[in-house]
Amino acid sequence: MKPAPFAYHRPGRLEEALELLATLPNARLLAGGQSLLPMLNLRMATPEHLIDLGRVSTLSGITETADGISIGAMTTQRMTERSPVVRTRCPLLLEALEHVGHQATRNRGTIGGSLCHLDPAAELPVVASALDARLTIANQNGSRSIRFDEFPAGYLTTQLARDEILTTIDFPQTAAGSGWAFEEFSQRAADFAIVAVAVVVTIGSDNRAKQARIAIGGLGPAPARLHDAESMLVGHSWDAERVRNAAQAATKLPSGGDEVNPAEYRSHLAGVLTRRALDKAFKRGRSHV
Amino acid sequence: MSEHTVLVTVNGRPYKREVDARLSLADFLRHELGLTGTHVGCEHGICGACTVLVNGSTARACLMLAVQADGCTVETIEGVAEPDGTLHPVQAALSAHHALQCGYCTPGVIMTLIELQRERGGTELTESAVRRALSGNLCRCTGYQGMVDAALAVLAAAPEKASGSID
Numbered sequence: 093m094k095p096a097p098f099a100y101h102r103p104g105r106l107e108e109a110l111e112l113l114a115t116l117p118n119a120r121l122l123a124g125g126q127s128l129l130p131m132l133n134l135r136m137a138t139p140e141h142l143i144d145l146g147r148v149s150t151l152s153g154i155t156e157t158a159d160g161i162s163i164g165a166m167t168t169q170r171m172t173e174r175s176p177v178v179r180t181r182c183p184l185l186l187e188a189l190e191h192v193g194h195q196a197t198r199n200r201g202t203i204g205g206s207l208c209h210l211d212p213a214a215e216l217p218v219v220a221s222a223l224d225a226r227l228t229i230a231n232q233n234g235s236r237s238i239r240f241d242e243f244p245a246g247y248l249t250t251q252l253a254r255d256e257i258l259t260t261i262d263f264p265q266t267a268a269g270s271g272w273a274f275e276e277f278s279q280r281a282a283d284f285a286i287v288a289v290a291v292v293v294t295i296g297s298d299n300r301a302k303q304a305r306i307a308i309g310g311l312g313p314a315p316a317r318l319h320d321a322e323s324m325l326v327g328h329s330w331d332a333e334r335v336r337n338a339a340q341a342a343t344k345l346p347s348g349g350d351e352v353n354p355a356e357y358r359s360h361l362a363g364v365l366t367r368r369a370l371d372k373a374f375k376r377g378r379s380h381v
Numbered sequence: 382m383s384e385h386t387v388l389v390t391v392n393g394r395p396y397k398r399e400v401d402a403r404l405s406l407a408d409f410l411r412h413e414l415g416l417t418g419t420h421v422g423c424e425h426g427i428c429g430a431c432t433v434l435v436n437g438s439t440a441r442a443c444l445m446l447a448v449q450a451d452g453c454t455v456e457t458i459e460g461v462a463e464p465d466g467t468l469h470p471v472q473a474a475l476s477a478h479h480a481l482q483c484g485y486c487t488p489g490v491i492m493t494l495i496e497l498q499r500e501r502g503g504t505e506l507t508e509s510a511v512r513r514a515l516s517g518n519l520c521r522c523t524g525y526q527g528m529v530d531a532a533l534a535v536l537a538a539a540p541e542k543a544s545g546s547i548d
Contacts, residue, residue, distance in 0.1 A: 094424075194516060
């Protein structure tokens with residue numbers, strides 16, 4: 093239960109970190125360490141070099157932008173959940189963070205670290221998918237920006253090239269009149285979700301949904317968007333049968349499973365949680381109009 | 382493979398050590414400083430036995446490298462009671478409510494409750510909030526009712542005064 097030996101590097105600036113990453117062989121980035129340290133202790137990961145981003149202060153912080161909030165990748169989950177800006181402009185993120193780990197892990201765990209680790213049952217990737225977050229990714233030559241839905245490449249694997257660092261996550265502001273909800277089922281509080289659902293519904297002054305976004309985690313390696321159900325809801329106000337049909341679509345998504353939580357059970361949960369999340373989101377949206 | 386100098390203040394006292402990069406903060410406290418009150422259970426962040434305060438916030442000492450604590454202030458169970466042995470109010474409450482048996486999880490539980498007390502002490506705290514806070518500390522012998530009772534009793538009282546021996 094002790095890590096294999098590695099060399100440790102602690103750059104103070106992003107440029108230094110990028111240079112180390114580009115030049116050192118078999119290097120891993122250390123963010124908050126709440127997933128990587130267990131993998132090191134269990135020797136599931138055995139990097140030769142660890143590049144600690146903990147002292148790169150420019151990667152941490154939350155700022156308001158014209159159309160939302162911008163979160164530095166090394167911002168801790170705890171700092172995010174305590175941010176008044178997040179509370180007012182991105183309440184879905186706050187609701188999801190209530191399910192993420194324990195305070196001791198949220199004190200150190202970061203927003204960017206969670207997205208890059210991409211655990212299939214983690215909450216934050218589901219929120220990033222539902223909110224259509226944009227990720228800014230840097231290497232020594234510059235930076236690029238991609239939508240979160242383009243980011244996953246497979247199980248615990250992202251599109252990050254080996255010389256790239258996720259620097260910023262931009263979440264669009266939840267529009268006035270929108271409703272949102274995050275629902276998950278896990279066997280114990282603070283466990284990873286078995287299935288998690290994040291919903292944002294933008295409701296117009298006529299009480300009808302102008303846009304709906306539904307993301308589900310826990311079925312496959314990365315969060316799935318429920319496009320069929322989304323288009324089923326747009327142009328309509330809340331109605332129990334329509335929401336039931338949308339939730340039914342969630343049970344049809346491809347689902348993996350294991351002995352403890354087989355695919356049929358996860359599909360069932362996807363349906364139940366989608367219905368609950370949609371009911372809650374529509375209710376909140378209307379009460380805001 | 383890679384040695385680093387660590388300067389860290391633990392329970393108000395500064396220490397300087399040369400450590401291997403892969404040494405965890407938990408093993409650093411126990412093996413380098415002899416502070417064996419921080420217990421090591423699962424070594425992968427599940428059990429909470431090794432919970433300490435780093436710059437005032439709880440952290441799993443098994444999920445932090447000693448080198449990451451360079452420049453930080455750490456508080457462990459050894460710094461919680463008064464130097465004359467008078468128990469901290471959280472410790473006294475746990476004792477009064479029979480909230481420990483073997484005591485293996487207790488140091489982590491106390492550090493978790495001290496953080497909760499500093500942040501929320503004196504405010505109305507629900508049983509479910511206390512249970513949520515304690516959900517990251519596994520106890521396999523006592524059960525949680527005594528801990529919950531102790532926490533509700535002590536946290537409903539005044540918030541912790543700025544602690545004298547540690548800052």
